[in-house]
Amino acid sequence: MDGITIALSKGRIFDETLPLLAAAGIEPLENPETSRKLIIPTTRDDVRLVIVRATDAPTYVQYGAADIGVAGKDVLLEHGGDGLYQPLDLKIAKCRMMVAIPAGFDYANAVRQGARLKVATKYINIAREHFAAKGVHVDLIKLYGSMELAPLTGLADAIVDLVSTGSTLKANNLVAVEHILDISSRLIVNQAALKLKREKIVPILDAFASVVGP
Numbered sequence: 001m002d003g004i005t006i007a008l009s010k011g012r013i014f015d016e017t018l019p020l021l022a023a024a025g026i027e028p029l030e031n032p033e034t035s036r037k038l039i040i041p042t043t044r045d046d047v048r049l050v051i052v053r054a055t056d057a058p059t060y061v062q063y064g065a066a067d068i069g070v071a072g073k074d075v076l077l078e079h080g081g082d083g084l085y086q087p088l089d090l091k092i093a094k095c096r097m098m099v100a101i102p103a104g105f106d107y108a109n110a111v112r113q114g115a116r117l118k119v120a121t122k123y124i125n126i127a128r129e130h131f132a133a134k135g136v137h138v139d140l141i142k143l144y145g146s147m148e149l150a151p152l153t154g155l156a157d158a159i160v161d162l163v164s165t166g167s168t169l170k171a172n173n174l175v176a177v178e179h180i181l182d183i184s185s186r187l188i189v190n191q192a193a194l195k196l197k198r199e200k201i202v203p204i205l206d207a208f209a210s211v212v213g214p
């Protein structure tokens, strides 16, 4: 394809990318929240959007099925970033990667030397690295969603999850005990596409950068 394909996930990333797209003269012709179409044409006939799961955006861009995409730093750290150029922090979809426990759980005792902590998470790589750096032994349990349920049912002692307002933790009587890292979404670009379609891609990057600021 001669044109540009942009991979976006529905929800917060799509919503917060709209003003950036607008700066590049790109407006979706359909709303992915209501349309069942997965390929969405735009006001530019050389640009189309593909609607992917948030965790799949790096894969589409890595293999060149999309030229450009937007992905959370959490997703990029878990994916590994192979074959991806990451020129810009878009400063959207911001949140924090945290360790959380049930209120009242003796975390200090659970992470003392020689102890093992059971941690449920979707973010196995981030969690493994975090606890290894602290010298805490962990058994990691991979989940695909609703991590908050794990400590409430005895599946795990703690979770590693994203927190934005904190209301999900609160509603489930959990408290954050460690801040692992700040998360925002990045622009990702296929490295081969950047060379082959430079004259189309660079103006889009510049338009995004002008909205995001320094």
Ligand code: PRT
Residues within 6 Å of the ligand: 009, 010, 011, 012, 013, 054, 055, 071, 072, 073, 074, 075, 093, 094, 095, 145, 161, 162, 163, 164, 165, 166, 167, 168, 169, 183, 184, 185
């Ligand atoms: O939701 P779905 O299963 O389809 O996929 P997804 O969760 O991978 O996608 P989406 O669209 O929810 O998230 C896309 C990206 O948004 C993530 O990769 C993050 O980089 C970023 N982001 C920002 C968040 C949040 N804020 C966030 N709060 N992603 C998820 N959450 C979840 C969190 O996991 C927890 O369950 O929201 C809940 C906590 O929110 P608060 O406001 O109650 O603290």
Ligand code: MG
Residues within 6 Å of the ligand: none
């Ligand atoms: Mg979600």
